[in-house]
Amino acid sequence: MTSSTVRIDNTPHGESSEEITKLPFTLGDVKAAIPAECFQPQVWKSLLFFFRDIAIIAGLYALAHYLDSWLFFPIFWVMQGTMFWALFVVGHDCGHQSFSRHKWLNDLVGHLSHTPILVPYHGWRISHRTHHKNTGSLENDESWYPISERAYNQMDIVEKVGRHYLFLLAYPVYLFKRSPGKTGSHFSPKSPLFKPSEKWDVITSTVLWTAMVGLLAFLTYEWGFMWLIKYYAAPYIVFVIWLDLVTFLHHTEPGIPWYREGEWTFLKGALSSVDRDYGFINHIHHDIGTHVAHHIFLNIPHYNLKKATEAIKPLLGEYYHKTDESILTSLWNSFRKCHFVPDEGKRVYYTSYMK
Template identity: 70%
Template sequence: MIQVVTQSKENRRRTELPFTLQDLRTAIPAHCFQPSVWRSLSYFCLDIGIVAALYAIAYRLDSWLFFPFFWLAQGTMFWALFVVGHDCGHGSFSRSKWLNNAIGHLSHIPILVPYHGWRISHRTHHANTGNIDTDESWYPVTESKYNRMPFSEKLFRFYLPLLAYPLYLFRRSPNKQGSHFLPNSPLFKPSEKWDILTSSVLWMAMVGFLGYLTYQFGWVFLLKYYAVPYIIFVIWLDLVTFMHHTESDIPWYRGKDWYFLKGALSTIDRNYGWIAPIHHNIGTHVAHHIFLGIPHYHLKTATEAIKPVLGEYYRYSPEPIWRSFIRSYLSCHFVSDRGGRVYYRRPQSRRPEA
């Protein structure tokens, strides 16, 4: 339903961009829109296998010389597993709803992500990308809001952004209320009640299991084998989300100046170097935002197909991800209170707004 509505809006305003949603879809080979159950399952099984192997090696060695490597590797694999669940949430893992939900829970619950709660809020993000008023995650605050924010609000949003995700699950983002665990949250429709309860109960069961492990083996055991890899996973999740939507030359829109395709282009592809295949090519974010039904393993092909159509509207940064992060971390704080098209600014900087 969302797809039909957004295409209708896009066609009515086609003069604002030199191409339409249909132009982009036509440029992409048809097979890119078709998920393969066996190929999708192979990525899931591979990730699970690597996670299990890392645990087996770490437990057998039980060496503090090995644990730093284990933490980085396992946290990274937690993130890879999240990306598989991300495909499930978009329906691009398979055409089977029950299979998507089953693998989505198996991918997300072990890393403390409430699958349905996150799936639905992420759907809101995709339907409103680039819209200051209605986007869901990593949208900018206005200058007046920034100036009013107490330090406690700014802490995770501006100073510790790579640790913000767990808090977001319980409190969402600035100016928005609701929890990803409660069916009566403004995030959800009444018809989604049982989905939210299912994910929340499974999430609490996972927390209970971790509590049992802690009771049996102690806090050091939990820290070594779960808590530190989980923190690495959170850093990856926040880093990738932040970097795909935070750049000083990416426009944000208000009111009638926003519509789906224009907003979907307010993102940027990033260079993750050799680690990109491990992350299932999550850096190909522009094509993903335009056509969220494309499986991750077809996104590189789809990106190459639409680049000639997008032309200057396609954004890609070839620089190392950490350099990009530092620059955006220092320069992207808020946007103007006025203007239909606005850009990130930092305190004391002034940039003309449209």
Template identity: 60%
Template sequence: MSTTTVHRINLDNPLSDNSSVSQTELPFTFQQVKAAIPSECFAPNVWRSLAYFFADAAIIAGLYAAAIAIDAWWFYPIFWFATGTMFWAFFVVGHDCGHGSFSRSKWLNNLIGHLTHIPILVPYHGWRISHRTHHQNTGNIDTDESWYPVTASEYKGMDWIGKLIRFDALLFAYPFYLFKRSPARTTASHFMPNNDLFRESETNDIITSTACWLMMVGFLGWLGFTYGFLFLFKFYIVPYLIFVVWLDLVTYLHHTEADIPWYRGKDWFFFKGALSTIDRDYGIFNDIHHNIGTHVAHHLFIGIPHYYLKTATEAIKPVLGDYYRVSSEPIWKSFFTSQKACKVVPDEGTTVYYHNQV
């Protein structure tokens, strides 16, 4: 279990942190990459952001209206997949809120963040803060928060439940992560403020989101009690599970590839670690889930709204050269290849890669 100090980097100005200054080994600087991006990409358009929120909400409402009107079992698989996918799109809108790229208004970001996250059982502030830690420590084996590698010795010490969730049932791992966190980290809940995921000053935020989450759980319990479990199963549980699959699939593939390096100790710094991600092509789903697969630019500059990520990516590709990673491989092929090849990393070494020997 790691006791390494987590990096608290100012993501709006990463170079203010000493760990980001040592970048002479890269053939370009952080400032050069940022300068290549049109300045308008860094300015959220609140009306455009709200348009995505209301459009997603309207589509979800329309799907529910159609399911109620048709009420036929042949339609429910279509409804489940479409609604679960739109839950994921809703999450991505809230993802912008968590990064402050939805708008410049903190209260509006928090409001829309809760409206997009609580209905899909994500505690907004708890997720927002732990996700910030992920961005501050990307590519660092000891301090990253999301889909970081397990070392060979850590793998041997895991119980069968941990191995099952992390390696076999990983597409359903997210709810467990919210309650328990990931392997090789101190157990912590996203619903409780008194753990090392959060600072004392963030206590009220965690309590607020947890209270909202509990109200949503209570509402779902009332639906099940009033209309029966089958009603809840048809109209919520299955779409929710499809949302979880989308979330785990996409976030896993953001950072899991055999040729993506991971770092330890002084070999890591923010700029280099942020490059340890890969862009993916989700075909017809790219626009539906707001181009979240364009992930390299997002990790370098969290302030870019999702609707400018493609523009920013095209701008930085010539600067990054071979340091820009992208895969055009079919998504499910990438997933099964990575699941098989990317098991553990060595216990020693400052720059390491996944291998499949456990």
């Protein structure tokens, strides 16, 4: 972590601190620091990114089909899986209504972005809304939240390995079962995730998801199981790894605080995120690593996040979290150091028995 941009906290883990109980700025202060144009989506620009991703995906499919070479397929899988991830981020913006000011257009492009990569747009959109409303809350966050030391010690070795080392393939399971300790499915309107008024949204996305599975089954029947592996399953696995890797690293870092009831506020939770540099991938996946500003104001389009971040950094000061570590270094550090949080304390941090 770079000391110039990341708050270094010396309070013993598990203890509260008057320094952080009341932030020296308000949500209104942060919003006032951001140029007004950062909040304005430009439909033509949003559509440009969407059609760019679609064009690259189509081009990669055409090239893979033309070459039909096992020397190229592994390269194709990585590139196409990365583009699936980029397309997911476009649908993510649609879910936040930051793609455009028109809900019908956001929902249309959201389904066009998410259904082909087997994401139920509305089901995921609503659960992701829950995550944003409760980021950093140990009781109420939706995804990638820590467990207590007591709970960790009660886990068997299989659970520990699955939770802390095999999580990069967790996303499909999350869609059906949510995160550990929570109930419900992203496909059922009766899930506790959803309000009665959201029933038909959930059903619509589930029907479209099922139709996509049916299409894949039909194409597999027509062209064979090897076709499914070469042209869809392998890129899909790369996409899932990207999704789990990036979303895990958004909120998993030894120096980032988590809050219990009585200490958590929306702004504190939103600040419990880390900006990360993915190198040349930044532009490909629409600067999703610029995450702090996104969590404070989710209606900022992705192409305005960098400008918004530069505007708020002077105000946030030591409360702005950014790391210049490589992604693999950060992932390794989180593997080793982010296993559980203390059982007691209103403001706590990830820790581990590993050195």
